[in-house]
Amino acid sequence: MTSKHSPTFGPYMDSKQLLEWYISAGVDEAVDEVSVDYFNAVELPAPEEKRKADIPAVHAAEAPPVPARPAASSPSPLHHTPSAATQQAREIAQTITSLAELEAAVRAFDGCAIKKTASKTVFSDGNPEASCMIIGEAPGAQEDVQGIPFCGPSGQLLDRMLAAIGLDRTSVYISNTVFWRPPGNRQPTPEETAICLPLVEKHIALVKPKLLVLSGGVATSTLLKKDLSISRLRGKLYEYKNDFMDQPVPAIVTFHPSYLLRTPSQKRLAWNDLLMIKIFLQSLFRA
Numbered sequence: 001m002t003s004k005h006s007p008t009f010g011p012y013m014d015s016k017q018l019l020e021w022y023i024s025a026g027v028d029e030a031v032d033e034v035s036v037d038y039f040n041a042v043e044l045p046a047p048e049e050k051r052k053a054d055i056p057a058v059h060a061a062e063a064p065p066v067p068a069r070p071a072a073s074s075p076s077p078l079h080h081t082p083s084a085a086t087q088q089a090r091e092i093a094q095t096i097t098s099l100a101e102l103e104a105a106v107r108a109f110d111g112c113a114i115k116k117t118a119s120k121t122v123f124s125d126g127n128p129e130a131s132c133m134i135i136g137e138a139p140g141a142q143e144d145v146q147g148i149p150f151c152g153p154s155g156q157l158l159d160r161m162l163a164a165i166g167l168d169r170t171s172v173y174i175s176n177t178v179f180w181r182p183p184g185n186r187q188p189t190p191e192e193t194a195i196c197l198p199l200v201e202k203h204i205a206l207v208k209p210k211l212l213v214l215s216g217g218v219a220t221s222t223l224l225k226k227d228l229s230i231s232r233l234r235g236k237l238y239e240y241k242n243d244f245m246d247q248p249v250p251a252i253v254t255f256h257p258s259y260l261l262r263t264p265s266q267k268r269l270a271w272n273d274l275l276m277i278k279i280f281l282q283s284l285f286r287a
């Protein structure tokens with residue numbers, strides 16, 4: 001018997017289904033047609049002196065042959081080294097002067113490998129004139145289908161949380177630390193967030209929110225460069241600034257809705273964060 005989610009091969013799963021199953025499991029890179037047992041095939045590199053003293057030489061004739069990797073016919077634009085891709089993103093961000101230009105540049109950007117497995121670029125939702133900008137982690141499955149941030153289960157919770165303090169998508173602006181869904185809904189890697197960071201920084205600089213809300217650990221560590229847990233960081237007002245901004249903006253850190261879905265006991269603390277957001281935004285209108 002087969003199920004839609006089981007990795008059963010052969011006549012029960014055609015190659016398209018198999019590929020889809022690989023992608024949903026996070027396998028996003030086709031490397032070689034034949035797998036290589038590197039443990040048996042190669043000698044581990046060691047410093048020259050230590051190797052001579054401690055390790056008997058492995059003779060080429062004794063070592064099993066290492067299958068040659070087929071040469072890539074042409075370098076893919078999606079295989080930039082992260083630092084080159086980050087540099088490319090920074091150069092693009094430096095030339096941009098409007099949100100429309102930024103969105104077009106993000107859609108055209110090929111430097112981040114997760115674009116390859118995603119169906120859509122997920123740029124933003126909500127009102128770019130709003131006082132409050134929320135940055136989440138990364139698009140999930142539903143966002144990848146619709147191209148809209150926070151439109152799946154965690155987005156529904158986010159909408160309920162916003163409604164509890166009188167906000168909705170006409171009064172907030174929403175984006176993420178990366179613009180494409182990481183395969184298998186995994187977290188974006190530090191390399192992926194680093195590549196997108198100049199574009200995210202430019203995004204914040206163009207929107208100039210009065211309050212930046214960082215939702216979850218990935219947004220917080222990427223933008224505030226603080227690696228403490230949300231439990232330790234929440235409840236305070238931070239100043240956020242990047243190289244594209246003249247002035248810092250206040251920032252609040254809170255739990256990610258998908259964490260709250262998994263850990264409902266933290267909703268009590270999230271409610272305090274929401275009240276802090278509400279009081280801060282009300283103070284802007286009174287000023």
Ligand code: URA
Nearest residue numbers: 136137138139149150
């Ligand atoms: N989680 C996020 O962080 N962002 C989304 O857009 C959806 C789910």
